[in-house]
Amino acid sequence: MTKIKAGIVGSAGYTGGELLRVLVYHPDVEIVFANSASNAGNKIYAVHNDLLGDTELEFSTDFHSDIDVLFLCLGHGDARKFLDENPVDAKVKIIDLSQDYRLRDHQAYAQGAFVYGLPELNREAIKQAHYVANPGCFATNIQLALLPLANAGLLPDQIHVNATTGSTGAGQKPGPTTHFSWRNNNLSAYKSFEHQHLQEISESLDQLQAGYLPFGDGSLLSRAQQRINFVPQRGDFARGIFSAIYVDVDIEAMDAYSLYYNYYQSHPFTFVSEQNIDLKQVVNTNKSIMHLEKHGDKLLILNATDNLLKGASGQAVQNMNLLFGLDERAGLNLKPAGF
Numbered sequence: 001m002t003k004i005k006a007g008i009v010g011s012a013g014y015t016g017g018e019l020l021r022v023l024v025y026h027p028d029v030e031i032v033f034a035n036s037a038s039n040a041g042n043k044i045y046a047v048h049n050d051l052l053g054d055t056e057l058e059f060s061t062d063f064h065s066d067i068d069v070l071f072l073c074l075g076h077g078d079a080r081k082f083l084d085e086n087p088v089d090a091k092v093k094i095i096d097l098s099q100d101y102r103l104r105d106h107q108a109y110a111q112g113a114f115v116y117g118l119p120e121l122n123r124e125a126i127k128q129a130h131y132v133a134n135p136g137c138f139a140t141n142i143q144l145a146l147l148p149l150a151n152a153g154l155l156p157d158q159i160h161v162n163a164t165t166g167s168t169g170a171g172q173k174p175g176p177t178t179h180f181s182w183r184n185n186n187l188s189a190y191k192s193f194e195h196q197h198l199q200e201i202s203e204s205l206d207q208l209q210a211g212y213l214p215f216g217d218g219s220l221l222s223r224a225q226q227r228i229n230f231v232p233q234r235g236d237f238a239r240g241i242f243s244a245i246y247v248d249v250d251i252e253a254m255d256a257y258s259l260y261y262n263y264y265q266s267h268p269f270t271f272v273s274e275q276n277i278d279l280k281q282v283v284n285t286n287k288s289i290m291h292l293e294k295h296g297d298k299l300l301i302l303n304a305t306d307n308l309l310k311g312a313s314g315q316a317v318q319n320m321n322l323l324f325g326l327d328e329r330a331g332l333n334l335k336p337a338g339f
Helices: 014-024 078-085 119-127 137-151 197-208 220-227 253-264 313-323
Strands: 004-009 029-035 069-072 093-096 112-116 131-133 159-165 228-234 241-248 270-273 288-295 298-305
Touching (some): 004 014, 069 078, 069 313, 112 119, 112 197, 119 197, 119 313, 137 197, 137 241, 137 253, 137 298, 197 228, 253 270
Parallel strands (some): 004 029, 004 069, 069 093, 112 131
Antiparallel strands (some): 241 298, 288 298
16 A cells, blocks of 8 residues: 655644654554654654654655645744645645634635544544534543433533643743743643634534534634633643543443443544543553443543643544544554553
8 A cells, every 4th residue: 555645844842742653653644744844854853852863854844745745833823824825736635634624614725624523523524524623622621421321312401510631732932931940849720611622512513413502692712711611631641532522411331331332332542441441541542441420410430641642643644544544543553652
């Protein structure tokens, strides 16, 4: 089989580095260029030093359409600007890891449109797509915890979410809340009730449970805020997202497990555990592992994902596999960092 030729723009950051780590060993991919203006001419392992001995590829300023798929690992707002300023041949498939094309009103591009790239929601549409908007890390985790309920029409008016992410979720550029001295042995909340991922979460839930957002004036975010009570937290670990979500729903624990098992039985990276879970089960993997508990009228859903893999670059490769008719798991059979 001829290998898929891949180009990456924004390859020096966390998501770009994680994408390189996966694609270097993907059996069906050849990396044609890893674009990074600030690191052009340097070996990839000069920045992503864990790749020493794995590749001699250099960063470059190259950008051209002699590829099959383009990955955009740029900051929010920069991906759309890049595509506006750098025409891409219509034959090239695009996977954007920013939030620029995720929402329905923003998905138009060239002669087509971006498909929201959550395989557990839109697998068949992704297979037929040309452009894919990769979901956000919190959005992936929270949606996977709620999709089976939405599909059964069981989501109540109020959803309560507490989710903690690792420091890599803030990106590679240093900031006041990413310094080791501040982050270590510390915990804080931020963007409570107004995180930007609420918008895409709401659209996906509405896709399965029609009319889930029927009321409220103003933006989609304001309507989402009325339904989803989301408190994001910064944890003192490098990677991963652990969420605790509860809803009032009239369903027995065994029936809830059946609902989740049935919904995810054909999805290779999403698992439901009857034992309690922890974050290390998923770190360094493309997995999402959930645990359910019933407490009175409340259903508790715990979900663990790796924010850089299932929440970003791993899911981007999963989407690439679907776009090109490959095994969905190709290049993604990764071992968790258990210790």
